[in-house]
Amino acid sequence: xxxxxxxxxxxxxxxxxPADPFADPVYREAIIDLLGGLAYGELTAFSRxxxxxxxxxxxxGKAALxxxxxxxxxxxxRISARLRDLGIEPHAAMDPFVVPFDAFHDRTRxxxxxxxxxxxxxxxxxxxxxxxxxxxxxxxxTQNLVRSVLxxxxxxxxxVKAVREAIAADPRIAGRLxxxxxxxxxxxxxxxxxxxxxxxxxxxxxxxGHNRPGxxxxxxxxxxxxxxxxxxxxxxxxxxxx
Amino acid sequence: xxxxxxxxxxxxxxxxxPADPFADPVYREAIIDLLGGLAYGELTAFSRxxxxxxxxxxxxGKAALxxxxxxxxxxxxRISARLRDLGIEPHAAMDPFVVPFDAFHDRTRxxxxxxxxxxxxxxxxxxxxxxxxxxxxxxxxTQNLVRSVLxxxxxxxxxVKAVREAIAADPRIAGRLxxxxxxxxxxxxxxxxxxxxxxxxxxxxxxxGHNRPGxxxxxxxxxxxxxxxxxxxxxxxxxxxx
Numbered sequence: 370x371x372x373x374x375x376x377x378x379x380x381x382x383x384x385x386x387p388a389d390p391f392a393d394p395v396y397r398e399a400i401i402d403l404l405g406g407l408a409y410g411e412l413t414a415f416s417r418x419x420x421x422x423x424x425x426x427x428x429x430g431k432a433a434l435x436x437x438x439x440x441x442x443x444x445x446x447r448i449s450a451r452l453r454d455l456g457i458e459p460h461a462a463m464d465p466f467v468v469p470f471d472a473f474h475d476r477t478r479x480x481x482x483x484x485x486x487x488x489x490x491x492x493x494x495x496x497x498x499x500x501x502x503x504x505x506x507x508x509x510x511t512q513n514l515v516r517s518v519l520x521x522x523x524x525x526x527x528x529v530k531a532v533r534e535a536i537a538a539d540p541r542i543a544g545r546l547x548x549x550x551x552x553x554x555x556x557x558x559x560x561x562x563x564x565x566x567x568x569x570x571x572x573x574x575x576x577x578g579h580n581r582p583g584x585x586x587x588x589x590x591x592x593x594x595x596x597x598x599x600x601x602x603x604x605x606x607x608x609x610x611x
Numbered sequence: 612x613x614x615x616x617x618x619x620x621x622x623x624x625x626x627x628x629p630a631d632p633f634a635d636p637v638y639r640e641a642i643i644d645l646l647g648g649l650a651y652g653e654l655t656a657f658s659r660x661x662x663x664x665x666x667x668x669x670x671x672g673k674a675a676l677x678x679x680x681x682x683x684x685x686x687x688x689r690i691s692a693r694l695r696d697l698g699i700e701p702h703a704a705m706d707p708f709v710v711p712f713d714a715f716h717d718r719t720r721x722x723x724x725x726x727x728x729x730x731x732x733x734x735x736x737x738x739x740x741x742x743x744x745x746x747x748x749x750x751x752x753t754q755n756l757v758r759s760v761l762x763x764x765x766x767x768x769x770x771v772k773a774v775r776e777a778i779a780a781d782p783r784i785a786g787r788l789x790x791x792x793x794x795x796x797x798x799x800x801x802x803x804x805x806x807x808x809x810x811x812x813x814x815x816x817x818x819x820g821h822n823r824p825g826x827x828x829x830x831x832x833x834x835x836x837x838x839x840x841x842x843x844x845x846x847x848x849x850x851x852x853x
């Protein structure tokens with residue numbers, strides 16, 4: 370199954386990754402988790418955008434959202450190919466993430482078009498920022514793949530325009546959507562915590578392993594501050610208070 | 612708006628299309644209808660397959676159906692490009708088909724995974740056969756486009772395998788699914804009739820226009836017999852009586 374069996378356990382200079390980080394089985398497991406979570410995220414993003422397309426009030430909006438869904442599926446295919454290169458079937462890598470991701474989506478099912486757009490923009494925004502932070506701690510090939518699939522497929526501009534127009538037409542909806550945004554963050558944090566507890570290897574990417582450097586407590590604090598700031602900035606762009 | 616204004620009204624040899632059939636405004640309107648209906652059909656096929664993907668019992672099934680949805684969207688994009696070449700926005704060409712197609716889908720909403728697969732295979736099968744029949748009466752460029760987007764994206768094999776396996780595991784479901792197949796055909800015919808009545812130009816593709824040949828009554832009869840035979844063959848492949 371594996372093309373990267375553990376080889377040596379030589380101590381490394383702190384601050385950089387070993388020459389072949391995949392020689393460390395914990396690192397390999399962590400990357401498979403990272404890519405598995407990302408793959409399932411892309412697959413659910415596909416489903417969600419396709420579902421939002423059905424709610425779109427115009428045919429052009431429908432086609433635009435379907436096009437974004439298709440781009441997300443392309444990302445899924447690239448991550449799947451990489452997982453197969455690492456000797457694991459995509460479904461096996463995605464499996465541990467099905468329950469927490471589905472729980473998040475079940476608890477944050479949009480009741481309409483605008484809630485769907487806020488969720489796509491705000492929810493994916495937080496996930497994207499988080500993956501980008503974590504990608505600072507991985508090998509260059511994984512980093513390139515992760516960063517390239519995180520590119521915005523056009524939801525941001527689409528959502529901001531539609532939500533701002535809707536608020537301009539009826540300012541009363543801003544309060545309800547702001548509450549919705551807060552609920553999304555709460556549910557995302559609760560599921561992320563669950564993943565962090567259950568997936569030791571993945572968590573070790575961030576906090577470091579026995580021969581890999583990670584973030585210290587001060588850096589973790591700065592990371593959470595960055596995630597929060599970016600979330601506030603997105604809510605602000607939508608015309609909503611965070 | 613148009614890149615194919617009416618030019619001459621010269622009489623044509625019966626049995627073949629004029630050299631520039633788009634010079635006839637009724638022909639141009641008919642092709643825009645044909646492509647508009649096909650485009651909206653592809654867009655709804657995308658949505659339906661994406662929705663079926665969510666119902667899939669395995670992650671591999673989910674990805675397989677999402678992949679088919681993506682292929683259908685690629686067809687939509689090609690038809691849209693051709694509509695723009697003909698000087699019309701895709702949403703305008705699709706507009707007349709939204710009500711009848713949505714009515715069909717609202718009345719045949721699958722209540723589960725297997726009904727969704729039967730609908731994808733049997734419903735798309737009839738639509739595909741019908742478009743292929745009509746493509747005998749159009750110019751070569753339109754014919755090539757229509758026939759290329761009608762290619763099966765893999766649903767057939769996928770649906771046949773899953774439905775046969777399900778019937779093998781529980782033979783009682785065959786009766787319910789056979790009834791479902793008959794209901795699909797009934798609803799499809801009722802909406803097709805509505806389209807034929809409302810869209811004169813489109814109907815004239817089949818029955819002929821003032822300087823275009825069409826099918827005579829005997830040929831129309833043979834066409835319906837072919838459509839029925841193919842439907843029966845598909846139900847049979849699923850292990851269902853038509």
